[in-house]
Amino acid sequence: MRATEITIGRTFAVAFDDxxxxxxxxxxxxxxxxxxxxxxxxxxxxxxxxxVGTCEPLKHPERPLWExxxxxxxxVLGIGTLAWxxxxxxxxxxxxxxxxxxxxxxxxxxxxxxxxTVQFVTEFRIEEWISPAVTRPRNPDLYxxxxxxxxxxx
Numbered sequence: 001m002r003a004t005e006i007t008i009g010r011t012f013a014v015a016f017d018d019x020x021x022x023x024x025x026x027x028x029x030x031x032x033x034x035x036x037x038x039x040x041x042x043x044x045x046x047x048x049x050x051x052v053g054t055c056e057p058l059k060h061p062e063r064p065l066w067e068x069x070x071x072x073x074x075x076v077l078g079i080g081t082l083a084w085x086x087x088x089x090x091x092x093x094x095x096x097x098x099x100x101x102x103x104x105x106x107x108x109x110x111x112x113x114x115x116x117t118v119q120f121v122t123e124f125r126i127e128e129w130i131s132p133a134v135t136r137p138r139n140p141d142l143y144x145x146x147x148x149x150x151x152x153x154x
Contacts, residue, residue, distance in 0.1 A: 004150035009128035010035075015121055022046070022116040023093065030091040035126070036084045037134035040095065044122025046074045049099065051111035064143050068114050074099040075106070076122070078113065083136035083148050092136040092146060 012033065016025045029035070053069040080095030095113045100106035132151035138144045 002148070002150060004132055006129045006134075007131040009038075009130035011128070012124070012126040014124040014126055016044070016118045016124070018118060018120050019047075020118045022049075022113070022118060022122065025118070026093060027090060029126075030082065035082065035128050036091060037129040038082045039127045039129065040078070040080050040082060040093075040124055042076075042078045042122055042124040044076055044078075045119040046076055046099070046116040046122070047119035048072045049074055049076070049097070049116035050114040051097070051099075051109060052114060053109070053111050064145055069109075071099065071101055071109055073102045073119070074109075075102065076100075076116075080113075081134075081148060082126075083134045085136055085146075087137070094136065094146070094148070 010033075012029075012035075014029055016022065048070060049072075050068045050070050052065055052067070054065060054067040055069070058065065076097045076099040078095055078097040080093055082091045082093050085092035096111065097113045098108060098110040100108055135149050136146040137149060138146045
């Protein structure tokens, strides 16, 4: 287990608008505000989203799944963390969503978000973490999964 006490900084309310690329807008906000780490919650809609998933049986359930599915016209609830990716000099989000597919009786999908386009609006609460340093380096011993670390500038 890894744990630390977090010092909270600023809190933001942010709205992404219709047609915006979700991760591009999030990256732009982080650059403009100087935010390097934090916690996000959001509600909104996506015209399309890419989620981790497959329709095939899992060959190795103990390993991470790198495949993706695409879904359209969604209502979403999301939550995640932001950590600094020193290797790429940018914020590295780790975001999961629960989404209802509007055209399929709001049938649900829940998974790791890989990409999305905002439909109408997506409204955020972003809480900045200012210390310790929070990073997300890849762990080559664990299938190259990026893992959150505290107090290490990677």
